[in-house]
Amino acid sequence: xxxxxxxxxxxxxxxxxxxxxxxxxxxxxxxxxxxxxxxxxxxxxxxxxxxxxxxxxxxxxxxxxxxxxxxxxxxxxxxxxxxxxxxxxxxxxxxxxxxxxxxxxxxxxxxxxxxxxxxxxxxxxxxxxxxxxxxxxxxxxxxxxxxxxxxxxxxxxxxxxxxxxxxxxxxxxxxxxxxxxxxxxxxxxxxxxxxxxxxxxxxxxxxxxxxxxxxxxxxxxxxx
Amino acid sequence: xxxxxxxxxxxxxxxxxxxxxxxxxxxxxxxxxxxxxxxxxxxxxxxxxxxxxxxxxxxxxxxxxxxxxxxxxxxxxxxxxxxxxxxxxxxxxxxxxxxxxxxxxxxxxxxxxxxxxxxxxxxxxxxxxxxxxxxxxxxxxxxxxxxxxxxxxxxxxxxxxxxxxxxxxxxxxxxxxxxxxxxxxxxxxxxxxxxxxxxxxxxxxxxxxxxxxxxxxxxxxxxxxxxxxxxxxxxxxxxxxxxxxxxxxxxxxxxxxxxxxxxxxxxxxxxxxxxxxxxxxxxxxxxxxxxxxxxxxxxxxxxxxxxxxxxxxxxxxxxxxxxxxxxxxxxxxxxxxxxxxxxxxxxxxxxxxxxxxxxxxxxxxxxxxxxxxxxxxxxxxxxxxxxxxxxxxxxxxxxxxxxxxxxxxxxxxxxxxxx
Numbered sequence: 001x002x003x004x005x006x007x008x009x010x011x012x013x014x015x016x017x018x019x020x021x022x023x024x025x026x027x028x029x030x031x032x033x034x035x036x037x038x039x040x041x042x043x044x045x046x047x048x049x050x051x052x053x054x055x056x057x058x059x060x061x062x063x064x065x066x067x068x069x070x071x072x073x074x075x076x077x078x079x080x081x082x083x084x085x086x087x088x089x090x091x092x093x094x095x096x097x098x099x100x101x102x103x104x105x106x107x108x109x110x111x112x113x114x115x116x117x118x119x120x121x122x123x124x125x126x127x128x129x130x131x132x133x134x135x136x137x138x139x140x141x142x143x144x145x146x147x148x149x150x151x152x153x154x155x156x157x158x159x160x161x162x163x164x165x166x167x168x169x170x171x172x173x174x175x176x177x178x179x180x181x182x183x184x185x186x187x188x189x190x191x192x193x194x195x196x197x198x199x200x201x202x203x204x205x206x207x208x209x210x211x212x213x214x215x216x217x218x219x220x221x222x223x224x
Numbered sequence: 225x226x227x228x229x230x231x232x233x234x235x236x237x238x239x240x241x242x243x244x245x246x247x248x249x250x251x252x253x254x255x256x257x258x259x260x261x262x263x264x265x266x267x268x269x270x271x272x273x274x275x276x277x278x279x280x281x282x283x284x285x286x287x288x289x290x291x292x293x294x295x296x297x298x299x300x301x302x303x304x305x306x307x308x309x310x311x312x313x314x315x316x317x318x319x320x321x322x323x324x325x326x327x328x329x330x331x332x333x334x335x336x337x338x339x340x341x342x343x344x345x346x347x348x349x350x351x352x353x354x355x356x357x358x359x360x361x362x363x364x365x366x367x368x369x370x371x372x373x374x375x376x377x378x379x380x381x382x383x384x385x386x387x388x389x390x391x392x393x394x395x396x397x398x399x400x401x402x403x404x405x406x407x408x409x410x411x412x413x414x415x416x417x418x419x420x421x422x423x424x425x426x427x428x429x430x431x432x433x434x435x436x437x438x439x440x441x442x443x444x445x446x447x448x449x450x451x452x453x454x455x456x457x458x459x460x461x462x463x464x465x466x467x468x469x470x471x472x473x474x475x476x477x478x479x480x481x482x483x484x485x486x487x488x489x490x491x492x493x494x495x496x497x498x499x500x501x502x503x504x505x506x507x508x509x510x511x512x513x514x515x516x517x518x519x520x521x522x523x524x525x526x527x528x529x530x531x532x533x534x535x536x537x538x539x540x541x542x543x544x545x546x547x548x549x550x551x552x553x554x555x556x557x558x559x560x561x562x563x564x565x566x567x568x569x570x571x572x573x574x575x576x577x578x579x580x581x582x583x584x585x586x587x588x589x590x591x592x593x594x595x596x597x598x599x600x601x602x603x604x605x606x607x608x609x610x611x612x613x614x615x616x617x618x619x620x621x622x623x624x625x626x627x628x629x630x631x632x633x634x635x636x637x638x639x640x641x642x643x
Binding site: 150151153154155157158160161162163164170171172198199201202203205206 | 580
């Protein structure tokens with residue numbers, strides 16, 4: 001049981017970017033998706049049928065959509081940290097029952113990488129593309145915390161002692177102009193030990209999720 | 225690059241010079257800062273910038289060109305020019321609307337809330353920030369006084385003293401002895417004397433390889449000791465000798481006329497002698513009765529003097545608790561004090577005090593080390609939260625990266641200070 005849950009989590013952490021370079025063709029994906037139609041739709045605000053509505057599934061925690069009767073295996077995977085990304089969905093679609101043993105989804109899988117990328121592109125639609133490498137181990141809720149810009153400005157004064165505000169990145173990277181998501185990911189990764197740097201590990205150790213959101217909100221505003 | 229900070233700074237300056245007196249019809253609250261170093265310049269800039277012109281900021285600093293003490297050892301080692309350590313106050317005046325007064329602050333009248341200037345006149349304040357750095361304790365090293373600082377430079381306030389020490393190093397006879405009288409705790413920049421020894425050794429190993437370095441040290445141990453001693457053994461074998469208190473390092477007299485040091489009664493001739501005496505808070509704090517036993521005690525959440533709530537003391541002169549006396553620490557404390565001053569004068573939001581510090585040191589080319597910590601306000605002193613330090617046996621790449629990091633930090637903190 002433990003192994004079943006662990007495998008997808010490791011996949012999330014590792015985020016092997018095998019498929020990243022592959023461009024998906026959403027139109028072709030729509031055609032391929034017809035074989036999923038009996039159980040799933042993929043429409044903005046669409047209903048869930050036997051299986052969940054799959055529109056914008058990237059970034060969603062596995063087994064977390066309300067009103068869906070998931071198999072216990074999928075729920076447990078989500079509780080164990082599995083988030084659907086290009087990489088995890090790619091792994092799942094290739095071999096659903098191998099990726100999450102105990103999943104009730106009776107689908108043999110898509111052996112062809114291009115097919116999987118096309119389906120993922122179709123499911124994504126206009127929703128954001130989410131890669132494992134960007135997510136780390138964070139739940140999507142982390143990205144929706146509303147930051148306190150003024151508090152973020154105060155906290156940022158600790159950053160700018162080392163990180164230049166004027167665009168020079170000799171020795172120390174520039175942090176203005178980072179996408180808020182990338183900023184949040186980086187600070188969480190340092191704090192939680194997924195990235196190593198003596199100063200950053202120490203500085204982030206005391207930051208709460210809300211303080212990281214506040215910093216991200218402030219630095220985002222700085223660039224407007 | 226135009227960012228929000230500089231943009232606001234400019235509008236603050238315009239609002240300050242044009243709009244405020246006419247529109248408000250009364251004086252804005254006045255923040256006065258004594259000392260334009262890492263503490264004072266940062267505090268002035270943050271108050272002026274973040275108050276959007278609501279606070280009138282005056283910075284009193286005697287020199288027009290400020291030379292940073294941090295990185296001045298790298299100048300001694302030949303890694304920096306003296307010019308690259310110099311900074312002026314033009315941007316603070318022009319872009320941030322700060323009234324920069326190049327004069328000596330000679331006294332503080334705490335009842336009248338004014339600062340007296342050497343050039344005559346006085347400057348009134350509602351809140352005063354004092355960040356004067358350190359002064360040396362007269363008589364701390366028998367035989368040495370300020371009058372002897374040309375024969376035996378301290379080079380612990382950067383500028384002409386640093387240039388003098390470098391010149392003496394260059395002119396030292398072949399196989400001569402460079403002596404350093406190290407200071408007792410607490411003092412400015414804990415790793416500073418030992419980074420200096422490293423830089424002097426770097427210079428000598430290339431230009432005068434039979435010369436020796438003698439450290440006379442009253443302390444049992446010092447900052448990053450294991451890392452420095454490891455580096456000295458690897459890069460400068462046999463060149464550096466340190467005499468600690470067990471062998472008389474705390475019982476030293478100097479004779480500037482004859483260029484001799486007397487260690488525990490034994491006379492030794494030296495060729496260059498760098499005397500770094502014991503230190504105390506800047507004299508203006510002593511004179512204003514804001515110190516007790518050498519330093520000015522402050523409240524940790526706001527850096528306010530425990531003697532006077534209208535006065536904040538930053539940096540080397542402050543007795544605040546666990547933070548070292550460093551430029552990084554003064555810069556960090558300045559941001560907390562600036563927030564507290566704005567809160568007091570304009571009722572802006574008050575956030576919990578957060579401090580941090582990192583001290584980088586260079587041992588030789590591309591061999592950098594660091595030590596640092598985060599801090600918070602405890603009940604009556606600043607306390608460390610988490611700490612880190614470079615490790616023995618790190619790869620060359622890690623050490624080179626640490627040095628590159630220090631270069632980036634220098635650029636960032638000086639633009640954080642001077643705009």
